[in-house]
Amino acid sequence: MAPRTFGRYGTHFGITSLADGISRQVEAASDSFSATFLEPSLRLGITGMARAGKTVFITSLVANLLNRARMTGLAAQAEGRILATYLQPQPDDTLPRFEYEDHLAALTGPKPHWPDSTRSISELRLSFRVRPTGLLGGVTGPRTFHLDIVDYPGEWLLDLGLMDKSYAEWSADTLARMEGRAYAQSFLDAARAARGTDSFDEPAAQELSRIYTAYLGEARTHGISDVTPGRFLLPGDLAGSPVLTFAPLPPEEKPARKGLWREMERRYEAYKARVVKPFFTEHFARIDRQVVLVDALSAIHAGPEAVDDLGRGMEAILQAFRPGRNAWLTQFLFGKRVEKILFAATKADHLHHSQHPRLTAVLDALLAKAVSRADFAGASTSSMSIAALRTTVEETLTHDGRQLDCVRGRLADGREAAFYPGELPEDPSRITRGFQAGDKWLDGDYRIMNFQPAPLMLKPGEGPPHIRLDRAAQFLLGDRL
Structure with a gap:
């Protein structure tokens, strides 16, 4: 069976993986000795x-x-x-x-x-x-x-899942999840317009990456946690580097060798090899x-x-x-x-x-x-x-003849307020089973409030x-x- 490769980094990745693995084995033995005798x-x-x-x-x-x-x-x-x-x-x-x-x-x-x-x-x-x-x-x-x-950051941990995915697989999964999200439309339009681009242009790649990063930020504000690649929102000293300048693109049967799709694929593989893998090994x-x-x-x-x-x-x-x-x-x-x-x-x-x-x-x-x-x-x-x-502290208040179990805490403006968020359902499947169009979410009676430390x-x-x-x-x- 032919060995699996990872883009242009495949051979190097395989050799260094084995070397790193041996190093980890020696380190694990050393740690075991220290834990036992020291x-x-x-x-x-x-x-x-x-x-x-x-x-x-x-x-x-x-x-x-x-x-x-x-x-x-x-x-x-x-x-x-x-x-x-x-x-x-x-x-x-x-x-x-x-x-x-x-x-x-x-x-x-x-x-x-x-x-x-x-x-x-x-x-x-x-x-x-x-x-x-x-x-x-x-x-x-x-x-x-x-x-x-x-x-x-948890976003870094989710990046480990990229190691099993090719650029084409990651792109397809990501674009499929973006469908139906209004705040993703700007990027989806840009990605479709870029399909078939047979010559690479750095400003165009940077613009696609910028729009995709903006989408990730919006997704996080909407409660979405799947915001890979994780370093896009936490770039640190990698900000602006090619390894963080790529985005998912629709599939192409025969992408041009020097086209946009191939360069995005190369940078995705570089991200896995040079950002994700070092975090794991170190x-x-x-x-x-x-x-x-x-x-x-x-x-x-x-x-x-x-x-x-x-x-x-x-x-x-x-x-x-x-x-x-x-x-x-x-x-x-x-x-x-x-x-x-x-x-x-x-x-x-x-x-x-x-x-x-x-x-x-x-x-x-x-x-x-x-x-x-x-x-x-x-x-x-x-x-x-x-x-x-x-x-917060707990207190029970009477409202419209009904006893409500509340919490009281300090708000951002310094005021204290008692708050009744509503009740979570006794059956957790009402939340976790998945909802179809037209379903009512928790009867509209559940809310949260951002309390400050007291x-x-x-x-x-x-x-x-x-x-x-x-x-x-x-x-x-x-x-x-």
Whole structure:
């Protein structure tokens, strides 16, 4: 059977993949030795789509692990076995440090506000001094355990799905999903007009890329999470480079060798080889456990298309975590796989606690659907509804003779307001089953509101208030503490 190639980078990709795979195998053996005989460590990845709350999650998690009075659901803390926690220099000297202190100041200062969102990859090391359980504790005494937290945009994770797709396949899938979206019409018209262009023109390519990037931004504002390639909205120092100057085009049976379609294909393959693959080999392949933050409430508010897109996004994420599915992926991992994945529905404080089981049920239904479609196996997965920073308090109000379970929080203008968002359905399939034209979405009685962080008065030993952050930590770290 002829070897599979990847455009003009095919041979180079295959050779370097094998070399990188061997390097990863040696590194994995070294990590195993260190974990067994020296100070063990765990690499925890945190990701999610835009506005899912990655920065707030990491900041509150670290603050609550440093000051653990609110972490009673973490067994090692409840049993009194965590003797100390402290920040240390991170092991990766080439990665930016997660700006924990600045983000904490934004959330807990005299004028609290939401910190800037994740724009790139960053890391933070949190170390624990822990007393082991059982006979081991009496023999070895306290030990040190390191938690390396890696923050990266969820759009980058979805890019891993491109590695299996040719330019023609990606273009066809992307253009098919754009049909019917009014805000996509400008790009669809431009892409059709460009079909059959037999000579490449750089300004024309730049204009197509600009219109496509504008579409991706609009799609995200409409609650759509499938916005690949992910670096188009977070270009960093690649802004304006040819590797970020391409767009999907309609299929051509015999595209001209020096035409627009062929150059777009070449740049797409370069994006996979020079942007996606390095992220995988340098960062993603080293992750032991993963948190995927899901803004399910915003998707539900946006409507059935956004919910369906969220389900596809979860499917793509699960595919990325399934080693062995693709030959190129297996070459890198050599048996290493992510052990646990937590899907967390954020902003649970925007609902009364009586609604939290229904929100989790929606996430469970989306996850089950994604697992089925992704043919996923391997890692242990869990889902829960959380609020990394609780911004509301609950109260029950009477309206038109009816008792309403409300939440009260601070608005952007500083005023406080009580809010009743409506009720999520008891049957999550009403949200996840897919809707046909003419269906009524949640009877029109569900809304969300953007609350701001409230001023905090923290006692000594207390981290910021949260909902189920301790249970999330127990699932992710409990067995290692």
